[in-house]
Amino acid sequence: MRYFNSQSLMNALVHATKSLLALSAAVSLKVLDTRDSDGNYLYARGRYKYFGIGSLVIFFALFAGYGMAHMLATMANVSSTGAIVAGCLWAVFQWCLERQMIMSINSDASWAAKSMGLFWRSLLALLSAITMVYPFYVDSNRAEITYKTGELERSRLIHNLQSAQQATGLPALQQDVAALDDKLQKAEDKLLSEPPQMADMRQQLQSLREQAKTEERRSNGQIANWRKAMTVALPAEAVLLEQKISAAQNRINAARARCQRQEQEINATLITWRKEKIAEKAQLAEERQQANTIASKARTDAQALEKIQSAHIQAASHAGFAADFAATWDMLQNDVHRRLQFIWWLLWFLTIELVAIIVKFTSHTDVDARLNADEYLLKLGIASNSRVRQAHIEIEQLRELTALKGEQAALQADAGISAAALATIRRMQQLEQQAALSPGNASSGLRSLLQDTLNTMNANFLRLLENK
Numbered sequence: 001m002r003y004f005n006s007q008s009l010m011n012a013l014v015h016a017t018k019s020l021l022a023l024s025a026a027v028s029l030k031v032l033d034t035r036d037s038d039g040n041y042l043y044a045r046g047r048y049k050y051f052g053i054g055s056l057v058i059f060f061a062l063f064a065g066y067g068m069a070h071m072l073a074t075m076a077n078v079s080s081t082g083a084i085v086a087g088c089l090w091a092v093f094q095w096c097l098e099r100q101m102i103m104s105i106n107s108d109a110s111w112a113a114k115s116m117g118l119f120w121r122s123l124l125a126l127l128s129a130i131t132m133v134y135p136f137y138v139d140s141n142r143a144e145i146t147y148k149t150g151e152l153e154r155s156r157l158i159h160n161l162q163s164a165q166q167a168t169g170l171p172a173l174q175q176d177v178a179a180l181d182d183k184l185q186k187a188e189d190k191l192l193s194e195p196p197q198m199a200d201m202r203q204q205l206q207s208l209r210e211q212a213k214t215e216e217r218r219s220n221g222q223i224a225n226w227r228k229a230m231t232v233a234l235p236a237e238a239v240l241l242e243q244k245i246s247a248a249q250n251r252i253n254a255a256r257a258r259c260q261r262q263e264q265e266i267n268a269t270l271i272t273w274r275k276e277k278i279a280e281k282a283q284l285a286e287e288r289q290q291a292n293t294i295a296s297k298a299r300t301d302a303q304a305l306e307k308i309q310s311a312h313i314q315a316a317s318h319a320g321f322a323a324d325f326a327a328t329w330d331m332l333q334n335d336v337h338r339r340l341q342f343i344w345w346l347l348w349f350l351t352i353e354l355v356a357i358i359v360k361f362t363s364h365t366d367v368d369a370r371l372n373a374d375e376y377l378l379k380l381g382i383a384s385n386s387r388v389r390q391a392h393i394e395i396e397q398l399r400e401l402t403a404l405k406g407e408q409a410a411l412q413a414d415a416g417i418s419a420a421a422l423a424t425i426r427r428m429q430q431l432e433q434q435a436a437l438s439p440g441n442a443s444s445g446l447r448s449l450l451q452d453t454l455n456t457m458n459a460n461f462l463r464l465l466e467n468k
Helices: 002-024 044-073 080-103 111-140 142-168 170-192 198-230 235-317 321-334 336-362 366-414 417-437 444-467
Strands: none
Touching: 002 044, 002 080, 044 080, 044 111, 044 336, 044 366, 080 111, 080 336, 111 142, 111 321, 111 336, 142 170, 142 235, 142 321, 170 235, 198 235, 321 336
8 A cells, every 4th residue: 555655656746747847848748648559659759859858948947046046145135035035936937938938949940030049049048047157156256256345345445535535625625734834834944044134244243343343452552552641741632642542432432332233233133033934933823723624624524424435335345246246247357267267157058058949949859740730730720710710701791792782672662652651650640749739728620630631641651551
């Protein structure tokens, strides 16, 4: 009993598998399992061909569903359950698409029709192959893609920082602050230095001091001699010597006064110079303070903009599919080895994808002959039924036309008698209605007249019918 149940289950499983393969290959299982009188399969070669095509169709659908589920699973907002459900739906869609492509192929078509059909089917096969290749390519290059994603994130963050600073005008403000710092340093240096004319003034002071010293030595020598002479001089000569001594002393004082005036002028020039430079430094410091305030505000605004955009960039770099796709595209553009790897995988999957289509296009088996014969006979039967139906419609049209012509001939033979009878009937109805609607006080003569008219018209109508 257990063996019987196992055998039944195995037979049911085999039948279900064959039914699925036949359905995938768009052919009836009854045709594939047709046997001859000896129990052998009648279409052995075509049977294995279409079972193989059905297997390829299922294989493509499973891989396409896995590729779609993998892509959706890498997205941040898609759950694993949603990715699995979407992958299953995509597998069913791919199965229907592959089955439709196989179903639409006619191995007996002309080479021009086959070439055109192979072209658009190859485009669909290429898209399906890309969907299947992508998850395997991403998984095999996961480390490189992760590194490339981080590299792209860093470059975007740097560009975001630069663009945020440019948006707030921070670089120009920083240049202004640097220029003001340079001017402030120059003003500080000028404050510690002396005016340009100070060297000439100091040289002039030195010259005056030397002249004053020379004059003082010469005058002091003369004074000493004159004072010695005064001790032995007469009163009149003493007065003259006293005047000379006073004049010499005045020359010494005058020379000292010139030196003092020069020193005062130098000090006044230095004070004025330092006041001007202090004022310039204060003005530059105020401008620098204002520039620093504006730059600080711009820096704060730039940081706010950079922070907002950086959050989006970081979210995009961890978005899964979008980040992986961007990194993959960058690798395919800039890395020759990764590009060759992708092309090799794509050609491999595309070749497998085209196997079923090429086999259906190029091979003509006994099953194809049976299907073409059934299709031809069905079309022939439909055409025959259409012709019979068309003939029946034409016969009905002839019958209706004959009946219409008979009625037309009868009306022509009537010569207007029926029309006159119809007019009489309508007039009789109008008179009866007038008689019924007449008021109760109407004269009996009028009623008699209406009744006579009705009787007369009735008699005339009967006579017309007898003549007809």
